[in-house]
Amino acid sequence: MDRRLTPTTDRVALESLCGVIERPAYTPGHPARLTVPLADLTATPDGRRDRQVNFGADVTVIETRGAWCFVQAALDGYCGWLPAAALGHDLLPVTYRVTAPATHVYPAPDMKQREAASLSLGARLSVAGIEGRFARLATGGFVPVQHVGDGPASDPVPVAESLSGTPYLWGGNSRWGIDCSGLVQAALTACDISCPGDSDLQRDAFPAVDDIRRGDLLFWPGHVAMAMSPDRMIHATAWTMSVIAEPIPEARARIEADGTAFLGIRRPPLAQAAALA
Template sequence: MTLDRRLTPATDRVALESLCGVIERPAYTPGHAARLVVPLADLMTAPDGRRDRQVNFGADVTVIETRGPWCFVQADLDGYCGWLPEAALGTDLPPITHRVTAPATHVYSAPDMKQPEQASLSLGARLSVTGIEGRFARLATGGFVPVQHIGDQPAPDPVPVAESLAGTPYLWGGNSRAGIDCSGLVQAALTACGIPCPGDSDLQRDAFPAAEDIRRGDLLFWPGHVALAMSPDLMIHATAWVMAVIAEPIPEALARIEAQGGGPFLGIRRPPLAQPAAMP
């Protein structure tokens, strides 16, 4: 059996107990729960290796192996596996109540916009809010964020979510306002609406049913690339062509990508309109 390493919670030494009898490893573990306590962390192929994806503040993970200052984890959001610094994780897991709904926000040291900011958080960061002080939400992890930038309900439409990230610089494997790639943009838009979505474009293509005509909210695929349809004629995507998130007419994109040798158009996939996943 060939397992996708991105979704297989196992290193060369240790695997999750659920894989006992499926793959052979020297040891198996139930793992333990942890949460990202830094604004953003790379999820890497090896300790201090290449970035595969990123995880945002408040992301829950299962720790499978700790090796020196590194942990091998599986992200609860989409099952993606990789290495990140142990120092980026905490084991205090207060209930998550909200997510960041703005493209980005700041964590302030006090409920006052004139006070020093402590950190910057991106769209989708998960928060535990313990109270409201004026126009700021107090976080269990410390600090305050503007109430205008957070929410406890899913967004109704992924297209405006993606549009809010227009101009974000392109970053391979990126998942934040600081930098994002094509599949990261799609995942951010869909998960903001409570729609489960894998992290990479090939996994996204496999996750949703095919469609014949292009509608708002559909996903458009090329080899190694995905875009979100804003309408039958317009799409938004994070593209290395201009190294940013842009809106582009679909006919022009089809012609340009073909002319640049980006491979054939692979078709349309249609995520569900309902929000089956729990929020936040």
């Protein structure tokens, strides 16, 4: 079983795995939500980052070990460790999400106030009301209404383009740093299209096609890009250590110059509705 998607530690597994994986204990798990702007999801407690989770992300806690919790993310089923201090258990209804590349949370509905926190694209929000040009969060603070929305985007390409120039970060999932699969997941998730977290999982998730259309995914070993058109793509690349757009023929020639094989084209559904909350 793929450890990234298997909700078990060496000691505790979700009850759904009883009879499938032998563990000393099984649990139904309990729900929690990320209450900090961004947190690394690590392979071991305080270990290497696999991915990141953004503010408001829902998880199922499977085991707590000291200051760390082993969780499974509701967004994509990814499993790993998060700091226990980053999780809360007051699961208010999620009504909005951040639609801008990034935004600030202010202590009052006043842009001249010193910001209390910064949130990235896709952060999930419980909005208690609108006060002028600010959304008041039930968890405290105010976010500019221009930066939030209560429905999905219609096209993942502009979402990906909004993150142009974002620094490349292995395992990153935010405006502060993102990798190739994180960019694809952020763009598709904004459109309510379910998408795994890593490029190999993304390749397995969508059907293969022969022609390139806007929104298609292009794959190489360990790398994925999104087509903006039949001849142009956007991706987070270690070549420039940033998110860039470039012609597909030029990118393919550079990537494949050392013998790296092109793995083909996959097509996500562009109208796969999912519940926001």
